Amino acid sequence: EAQVTQNPRYLITVTGKKLTVTCSQNMNHEYMSWYRQDPGLGLRQIYYSMNVEVTDKGDVPEGYKVSRKEKRNFPLILESPSPNQTSLYFCASSQSWGPSSYEQYFGPGTRLTVT
Amino acid sequence: QKEVEQNSGPLSVPEGAIASLNCTYSDRGSQSFFWYRQYSGKSPELIMFIYSNGDKEDGRFTAQLNKASQYVSLLIRDSQPSDSATYLCAVVNSNYQLIWGAGTKLIIKP
Numbered sequence: 001e002a003q004v005t006q007n008p009r010y011l012i013t014v015t016g017k018k019l020t021v022t023c024s025q026n027m028n029h030e031y032m033s034w035y036r037q038d039p040g041l042g043l044r045q046i047y048y049s050m051n052v053e054v055t056d057k058g059d060v061p062e063g064y065k066v067s068r069k070e071k072r073n074f075p076l077i078l079e080s081p082s083p084n085q086t087s088l089y090f091c092a093s094s095q096s097w098g099p100s101s102y103e104q105y106f107g108p109g110t111r112l113t114v115t
Numbered sequence: 116q117k118e119v120e121q122n123s124g125p126l127s128v129p130e131g132a133i134a135s136l137n138c139t140y141s142d143r144g145s146q147s148f149f150w151y152r153q154y155s156g157k158s159p160e161l162i163m164f165i166y167s168n169g170d171k172e173d174g175r176f177t178a179q180l181n182k183a184s185q186y187v188s189l190l191i192r193d194s195q196p197s198d199s200a201t202y203l204c205a206v207v208n209s210n211y212q213l214i215w216g217a218g219t220k221l222i223i224k225p
Binding site: 040041042043044045090098103104105106107108109 | 123146147156157158161166203211213217218
């Protein structure tokens with residue numbers, strides 16, 4: 001089954017404790033992206049990756065890191081989480097990024113609470 | 116002014132009626148337009164995309180694009196309670212960035 005998976009699905013942590021949210025896709029997609037979703041603000045892009053070893057900042061990259069060492073995986077790293085990073089996080093992938101290839105497939109989401 | 120704007124709703128529509136969802140965008144060079152549906156606590160899923168002016172139909176769903184007026188609409192015919200969700204409009208702007216609206220919450224009343 002073609003899918004994007006994320007782990008963990010739910011996470012409660014404390015300020016300053018490093019964490020990683022994993023994302024993996026089995027569709028051989030080149031483009032991957034991380035979003036956070038907050039009430040009233042919609043989806044905001046954190047980082048994206050056009051291909052292996054190529055990553056770039058989105059709209060709200062502060063406090064986050066990513067890496068793309070393999071095509072299928074795109075982990076999101078919070079080195080020192082803070083309460084304002086409490087949010088619902090989605091990983092998404094797309095075959096590529098260009099005309100006719102903007103359709104994104106989303107993972108199930110990770111609900112993160114930082115206390 | 117947000118680059119992509121949607122009325123947050125909720126929009127309440129009787130079962131069986133037509134639900135009309137609207138989205139406006141500010142970048143006149145925007146080229147691709149998407150409607151995603153998101154059930155509460157779930158991830159967004161693509162319903163339709165439209166690239167050219169006019170209407171595009173897929174089952175009970177019709178997307179309408181008017182580039183001159185810079186709006187895109189989604190019509191849902193014969194609305195069902197299962198259509199109750201938040202509908203997200205997304206637009207690829209002239210810089211090839213995908214910009215999301217905040218979504219419209221739709222409630223279909225039985």
